[in-house]
Amino acid sequence: MTVRNLDALFQPKSVAVIGASPRSRRIGAMVWARVLAGGFDGPAWPVNPKYAELDGRAVFADVGDLLEAPSVALVCTPSATWPDIIAKLGKLGTRSAILVGDARGDGAARALAQALAAARPYLLRILGPGSLGVVTPALKAQFGAPSCMVKEGGVAWVSQSNALTNAVLGWAHARGLGFSHAIALGDEADVDAGDVLDYLASDGRTRAILLELSAVRAARKFMSAARAAARNKPVLVLRTGHHDPADALYAAAFRRAGMVRVDALDDLLDEIETLGVGRIAASSTATLITSDRGVGTLAADAFSAAGHGLAQWSDEAARALRVALPHVAPGNPLLLGGDATPEQFGRALEALAPHRETGTAFVVHAPTHSAPVAEVARMLIERQRFAYRGLLACFFGGVDDSTRDALRAHGIAVHSTPHRLARAFARLVDYRLGRELLMQTPPGLPEQVPASIEAAQAQARAALAAGQVELAGEAAAALLVHFGLDVLVSGAGEKAVSDMATATALDEDGHADADADETIVDVKIELRDDAQFGPVFRFTAPSHDGIAAPFATYGFPPLNPVLAREIVAHSPYARRAAVEPTLHALTALSEAVCDIEEIVALDAVLRVTRTRAWLVAPRVRLAQARGRLAIVPYPRCLEQTIDWHGEPLTIRPIRPEDEAAHSAFIAAMTADDLRMRFFAAVSGFDHSQLARMTQIDYDREMALIATTGEASGAMRTLGVARIVTDPDNERAEFAMVVRSDLKGKGLGKLLMQRMLGYTRARGTRSLVGFVLRENAPMLGLAKACGFAIRPSDDPAVVQVELALDVDGRERAPA
Missing domain, CATH: 3.40.50.720 (NAD(P)-binding Rossmann-like Domain)
Known part of the structure; x- marks a missing residue:
């Protein structure tokens, strides 16, 4: 629901x-x-x-x-x-x-x-x-039986365990930390983790979400909700049971959903401090500021152990530091000296602030006579405005409650050791990288299906009609080469099935490269229709040294080269393998699985050489039905380009890369038109809000935009129609807006027609919208399209509704 x-x-x-x-x-x-x-x-x-x-x-x-x-x-x-x-x-x-x-x-x-x-x-x-x-806590709503009173904070806690929830609430209470919400899910008979993530994604009180779970009840819904939440705020997840056979699959699901997995409860608890208190910008580098060499070395080691090096400064940053602190040698860690004063900590922050490459500031301090903890803390608060990319602190020996609370009140998280500080920062970097992967929207089939894919679909259906549920040898190869794969069929010697089979690699002098076909690694690829997550790839490669465990990871279709690269990057063979052919092979396999819904299982070996990636001895199993993809591809079939007033106009689903154009579209609207659309005065939207508008789950909502090209080659958004369908596909709510300077040119009617067509195709029973009573143009369009108009609970707003018969014809509700 x-x-x-x-x-x-x-x-x-x-x-x-x-x-x-x-x-x-x-x-x-x-x-x-x-x-x-x-x-x-x-x-x-x-x-x-x-x-x-x-x-x-x-x-x-x-x-x-x-x-x-x-x-x-x-x-x-x-x-x-x-x-x-x-x-x-x-x-x-x-x-x-x-x-x-x-x-x-x-x-x-x-x-x-x-x-x-x-x-x-x-x-x-x-x-x-x-x-x-x-x-x-913000509403003083302590509903249930938690072991202690819960303070207000910026992090939401969501857990399947009552005992762990009580433990975490008690731990936070003892340290003066709080939560925006704390939810114990119980047996999840109705409301489950996906539902709660969905709500918290747009909750203004929640800056980050900490999730503890052992299993997912409805994987498709969970993935959709997790991706929506992770686009807006950090989502960290703790799953116990690393020896569970399904654990690697869950790890891949979390990674694809943009969540950051933590391995221990201590790490999750640290994030209550980092995310609930701190305001950390998206920086992947850091500068350590300390007074003592030993402390600096210890902190640098902690960063290295967490998998992150320290920032490399520019010459300009070093010069600025010399001017501010002539007696201090520039470097990272920045060692202020055993006699450093609180003022020198502040001057260091101020000097480095304009230089973005220095990253997030980390002050690691052991108290000295010249720099007591309370005075250094006061200086950090005063100079915090210079730490544009965030400020974290670590005070050896701890701080008193009043100093700690003062730092937190100004958004400065405090950790007890450099190790915890470094690991907390590493998870923030992981979140930023995960958000970049969320931007990827591999395309589905276009409106006009290519002949090669039609041929592959026809072959699969014909095999099933003939009672053939498994394809091997040349039959499997014939199916897969439609997607541009190079296939070797085993038998009496290996037979190549590929348009590229006769290609010969050449060296720099144009001579045949005898080592071109040297096998780097044979990767076993399996596709299985998982009961929870639907079709999932499993990739297994042998140990690179014969001692370590084999490398194994999962991947969720659809894949594109960027997502495939993220999978390959984890392999110990990543630097030796032929990267581009490998990415092409993984992407092509994903396309085959997405485009041929009859494929329920696949087994093959991907032989990666220095220059090629061959699929060896594939076997494909077919069935009439399989599980749904955990992640829906970009619905390319909904793209349409028409002639509109003498220029090409494309109406298509919105994509993540439309964020800049969408921001410009909103900026071009008049204040009154924005009020008509959002029912309130709107001056603009920040990145988080724009990401929510442009990075959508196409299975649960749709935003159809009208775009046209500019002379510069950039695309310009002219209008948008949004549709959100309820979980039962009974009713969809819509909203629509057109650029203020394009009113009266028929664009609204065009978007309305496409929206109706989309809703009918889904089998939705009715379409409803809410319109300000004074919005005469929108009400006129709705009436012309057959919508019934009736009062709503708000006297300033009217409801427009159109019922859709099962045969696709619209009718206004009685």
Whole structure:
């Protein structure tokens, strides 16, 4: 169901505790006490037929007796009571419930299924069962049974473990750290990790997300939600069970989704400090500033162990440092000397600030008589404005609470050792690199399918029609060469099947290169239709030294050369292999799997030589159906170019590289037109917001843009139509806007027609939009296209709706 009604969980207006009790050690007593202790500002209603009054508040005997629907219902009663309670809550209008108790004992599974069925007609969301609860400190909503009160912070905690959640909340509480939200998922009968990630991706209070999980319930939804969240903010994930056979697959999934995996709970806890407190810019380099040589060496070693070297300064940066601190030798680490003063730390920050190549500033300090911790901290706060790419601090021996809190209040994270500092920074760099991979959108099939791919599809379908479910030898090769692969078929000697089979490599003098076909490595490639993640590649290469374990990694189609390079880069043979042919082979295999949906399994060896990459002895298994791709390719089939007022106009799905053009498009809109589109005064959008607009999951939403070329070769965005479909594909909500200077030229109608065609093709039942009552042009277009116009809950806004018959014809709802 994704984010539907999750705002009730995370932005509650009222709460009811079903089974509230005065009896200590009862779940109902603990939950009720935590609600009261949190000081929730909204109404809080206890429900229990055994009591008339509880803590000075009237107790309701039954859920049906509540005078209004609570935003959240905390259900603390036995599982047998759940179906009736949920049905009554749904009828009342409640939108979310947390089942705090476990689904144990005879009949619990049946009761849970009945509760879910009772919730479905009302779209009531259920968290749990067995959930510790949801905490939103900014709203004083301590809903559930956490072991301690939770302070407000900038990081969200999401976990499948109640025990680990309690441990992390206690650890943070003892160190004065807090959370934007803390969510214990329980058994994920309805609301799962994907749903919560989806919500937190756009939550303004959350700067980063820390996720702990052991398994993913709905992989397709999880991947989509994780990618959306990671585009906006760091998502770090801890998964236990490194010896689990599926662990490598999860690691690849996390990497492809842009999440940063951490290996230990300590690392995850450190990020509460780094991400919840610090404001760190996207820099992949750092400069260490310290007073002591030994401390500097220790810190540099920590950076090296974390896999990152220190920044190389420019001559200009060194000169600036000499001017600011004539007695200090420029270098990284920057050693200020044992008699350094707090003022010298500040002058170093100021001198290096204009030089971007120096990266993030790391102050690592052991207290001295000339530079006490509190005074150095004060100087860092005063000069923080010069650390444009972020500032992190490490004070050996720790800091007192007031100094620590002052540093945090100014966005300066404090770590206890250089090792923890370096590892925290390394994870930030990993996140930045992961975001670059998220920008990759490998294309799907175009509207006009190439003849070679049509031939491959026809071959696969013909084989299945003839009852042939496995292709090997020349039959498999004939299928795969349509995608530009060089294939060697085993048998009595190896036979080449490829347009390039007779090519001969030449050396620099134009002579035949006798070593060109020297085999560097044979990589075993397997494609399997995973029950959770759908089609997944597994690549296995032998150990490069005969001692280490074989290299193995996974890859998710679709791939393009950039994504394929990221896979190859992890191999111990990366520097010896023929890179471009290898990337081409992996990309072509991915294209074959994406374009021929009948391929459910594939086995082959990729023989990489100095100049070529051959697919050896492929075997392909076919079936009528397989799992869905975990990541949807760019829908190239929706691209269309037409003649519009004498110039070519392309209407196509938006892509990540459209961010700059989209920013220019918004900047070209008048303030009034932006208000009509966004229902509020808008001056512009930052990178995070633009990324959310341009980097979309094409399976769950669509943004069709109208673009045209400029004389410079750049593309210009002229209009956009957005469609977000509900999880059941029953209803899609749309919004549309055209450049202010192009109104009245028919572009809005053109986008509307394409939007209707797209929605019909998906089989969506109705299309709905919300329009300001004063937006006469949009209302006129909607009426002309057959939309019904009716009031909404907001008197300034009207709702337009068009029902789509199953035969594709539009009709306005009665």
